[in-house]
Amino acid sequence: MPRLGDALKAGIKGFVNASKPGEYSAGGIKVTCPHCGNAVFKMQGPFSFQMWEGGAAYIKASLTCLTCGLIQWFGEEPEKLKTYG
Numbered sequence: 001m002p003r004l005g006d007a008l009k010a011g012i013k014g015f016v017n018a019s020k021p022g023e024y025s026a027g028g029i030k031v032t033c034p035h036c037g038n039a040v041f042k043m044q045g046p047f048s049f050q051m052w053e054g055g056a057a058y059i060k061a062s063l064t065c066l067t068c069g070l071i072q073w074f075g076e077e078p079e080k081l082k083t084y085g
C-alpha cells in the first residue's frame, strides 16, 4: 500500500506537470492547431458557462496554442502525450 506522503508527492507532481505545456491527444488523434499546425499547447480548465437560455455549458479543458494563441475547447479532457518545460 503506498504511503500518504508518496501519494501526495505524486499528486503534486501530476498537478505541476498538468500546468506545463505539452502535446495532447483527443479521441485517439493527436491534437494540432487548425490555424498554424503547431502541436504544443497549454491546458486550462475546467470551465462552466451560463447560457442565454438558462442552462450551463461545461467545458472540461481548453488547449491554447503556444504559437498563435488559438484556443480549442474540449468536453472530455485530452490525454497528455508529452510534457515540456
Ligand SMILES: [Zn+2]
Pocket (backbone or CB within 6 Å): 033, 034, 035, 036, 037, 038, 065, 066, 067, 068, 069, 070
Ligand atoms: Zn496555432
